Amino acid sequence: MLVLNERTGSVMASRQFRTFQPSEGKNLRDSLEALQPGRVVIVVGLPDFLTFLSPEGEVALVRLGARMLPRVCTGEAWAMAAVTGSPSRRADADLSRGKVIAEAVATREYKRPLRSLFLEMTLERAPRERGCGWHEEAELKDQAEFCRSYEGYGDLCSCGRPLVPARRPRPPPISMAEEIPVAIVTANKPFHLYRLLKNLGEVAGSGETRVLVVVDGPHLETLHLARLFGVEVAVHTPQGLPGENTRTNMNIAFALYSVFSRWPHVDKAILLEDDLLLAPDILRYAILSLNGIMHCLGTDEQEVKEIYEGVLTFRVRPFSHAYAHDRTQAQSQDLAAQDPVNATLETAKARSLGCEKESHVLYIVGCPLSKYCKYSAGTSDWIAPSESYRIEADRVAMKRKTAGDLRTMRIRLTPKSASAEFNLTNFQDISSKRTG
Incomplete structure (x- = not known):
């Protein structure tokens, strides 16, 4: 379309x-x-x-x-x-x-x-x-420019009563013993990101929760949308070709690096994929769930939930001190001649994910039948699902595709x-x- x-x-x-x-x-x-x-x-x-x-x-x-x-x-x-x-x-x-x-x-x-x-x-x-009448309001010039450039955002660009992110009522607070930021991983699906940011703004406790949007590549529409919602942004230099699973894995690893580097005083984070619909009590649930175990929660059918319990460690398994040093040193030498910026990023990323930091992450995926969960080989060090898991995932995917x-x-x-x-x-x- x-x-x-x-x-x-x-x-x-x-x-x-x-x-x-x-x-x-x-x-x-x-x-x-x-x-x-x-x-x-x-x-x-x-x-x-x-x-x-x-x-x-x-x-x-x-x-x-x-x-x-x-x-x-x-x-x-x-x-x-x-x-x-x-x-x-x-x-x-x-x-x-x-x-x-x-x-x-x-x-x-x-x-x-x-x-x-x-x-x-x-x-x-x-x-x-x-044009709309509100396009001339000085406070809404940036939103008006967005709506002149992009389409498909419904109430954000409506001439009648547009949604103005900065004017939305503050959601009810919740009791938090510690700060737990939210990192949202996205790329070139700003329609999904818009839905999630709107949804997150209605969740109890989101008013006092820091949000970081991690974009895989400088996608202008996505960056402009994030600016309208006033959230912080980190842009990842894409690694791998479009459609390759390693590219998504590295963006997720970069998201964890970014959130803990930006706010070094925190040791827990909630990692969201951009195609989610959040429950009103998601932040309360996260506080109870982050009990020292890094884990992944699928929001789809219960029968496949257990297949993907290891997805998070599969994608962003922490590096050991020795492994991080040896691997990074070798990779940086290969990368430096071609891309010194990316080589430096790899060094920082590997060290930040080392075992010296006891970080706890709740990783919530929108669809555990994602091809990234099923087929990503990542690096040789990451843990891939077994063949039996992949066969079961394919069976369930076909059932979901055809049933009813x-x-x-x-x-x-x-x-x-x-x-x-x-x-x-x-x-x-x-x-x-x-x-x-």
């Missing part, structure tokens, strides 16, 4: 939705509802996108104005461009109230080769930039005439529900 500025044509948001994954249909719906009026939205569905698309996702696209979508068949690519209108939270609301600019589908007969989809359109620029989901299966029939080739109702619907 691409969201374009109706005046400049610049890309304000770009998101991918893997429709076979749980909740992605709902995420698609929520993303569409979070757009401001007048934006240009381009949605492209790859072949087979419809098979596991949840009803929430399909209904949201139809409300946006999609007319061909209910007649798209399995294995067919589909695309649509539209201008958004005023979203409404009513169940029967029409998301668009704007207009569909263009829509296309590349039809394909059952078991025939895929066809390419080409959609070309021309759209006249809007006569003026969209509606499979949309429409078969395009062979046309009986030249005119029938363009008849989108020429299909057989064999959709069904199954249990995993």
